Amino acid sequence: MGVNIKRKSTLPRRSMADQHDCHGISRPPVDSGATAGQSWFPGPPPPMYSCTLTPELEAKAREELQEKPEWRLRDVQALRDMILKEQPNLRTRLDDTFLLRFLRARKFDYDRALQLLLNYHAGRKAWPEVFQDLRPSTVKHVLDLGFLTVLPRPDPSGRYILCLRPGKWKPNDYPFVDNVRAIYLTLEKLIQPEETQVNGIVILADYTGVGMSQASNPGPFLAKKVVSILQDGFPIRIKAVNIINEPRIFKGLFAIIKPFLKEKMAERYVLHGSDLRSLHRNIPALVLPEEYGGTAGRLDMNAWSRLLLDCEEEFIVEFCQPDPLEGVVLPDSMLFEGEQASGKDDDTFRGLRSQLYYCY
Known part of the structure; x- marks a missing residue:
């Protein structure tokens, strides 16, 4: 097993107020009234970090994520120092609670956590039709349709279950990217509790009703972007993807996604x-x-919808801000290649589309 060498902090620790004033990003407010009505799902973390992990989860984080409670805030400060030194123009939150998500998602490897943070922001820049004006009220039609929900009880491993029902969506209803917007808002809410950061989540996708119109609509370019964001651009651990009631064409669908x-x-x-x-x-x-x-x-499709809609102000603060990458020079190896890749991907899709029709 390789050993991660961590960089030591060299810059002085700055107060939270200084960090937020410097970058123009404030922490989303905590709506105690909304939280009180969401007792089945943990509320947002407090403004100032205070560990909420049980002793059992702290032990799990130590074993699986290389997280040491006695070093936790030192590690956060080290990542903060790297951001301030290497990406001084990046408009991002720098509070302990936020940065911990990226450290846990990359097992406290500072360099990989920083890359994930850059990918997280680069995804927004590369896909403006998903991230512009991203708030729950703009995807209410997706939630009302029953495209997704989160089951109220986590599994025995403490993982919440994101339930997707793509067959509920028809291409004539609304653009496919609206589904991605709803998924992203859901992930942003799911990742708030520390237990989710440690345990990860499980996806349950029910493909009942999925036919050729849904299967062939996104195409590999959109599929690649969705996978890239979930896999390399968001600080969440997806521990399992369970597919049920998949049609014959799923073999062709998976052929698009798997590469x-x-x-x-x-x-x-x-x-x-x-x-x-x-x-x-x-x-x-x-x-x-x-x-x-x-x-x-x-199956209650309304509870999660109400929870998200109650958090409208929180998401406005989080996403309706100036471009966080304005003035930032990104590495050449950035994850998202932009629209110029679409031609190549469209050629790939023409080759794969025949597989969909064959399976259908």
Whole structure:
């Protein structure tokens, strides 16, 4: 096993007020009234960092993420120093709570955490139609359609389950990017609690009703962007992707997605078909709704929608800000290649589209 050599902090620690004033980014306010109505999901963290992990989760973070409680804030300060020194023009939050997400997602490797942070902001610049004016009220139609929700009970490993139902969307309803907007807002909310940062999440994708119109609509260019953001541009650990009720054309769909997946992520995809017993071996029935053979009551698509919509002001502060990359010089190896890659990807799609029709 390789050993990560961490850089030591060389710059003086700055107060939170100084850091935020310098970069023009303030922390989203905590709406105690909204939080009180969301007791099934942990509320936002406090403005000043205070560890909320249980002793068991601290032990898990130490073992899986190389996180040492006694070094935690020192590591955050080291990452903060790197940002201020190497990317002084980057308009980003620098508070402990925010930076910890990136350290945990990259197992406290400073260089990889900084790269993830840059990717996180670069994704917004590369895909303005997703990130411009990104707030829950702009995707209410997606939420009302029942395209996604988060199940109210985490699995026995403490992982919340993001339930996607792509068959609910039809290309004539609204642009595909609106689905991506709703997914991204959901991930932003999911990653707030420290337990999610340590435990990760599980995705359950129900492909009931997915046909050729949905399967062929995004294309590989959009698929590549979505995968890139989830895999390399967002500080969350996706521990498993469970696919159920997949149609015959899913083989062609996966052929579009798989080239963009890292091997480790590709191995986390599990296809169950209509076999609920197979699903229950991965997600216990006690946390699943009745629709998926579970014992946790009927699937409620409204609770998560209400939760997101109650956080409108929080997302306005987070996303309706000036371009965080204005004046920033990014490395040549940045993740997102921009629109010039679309031609090549369209050629790839023409080759893969025949697979969709063959499977269909």
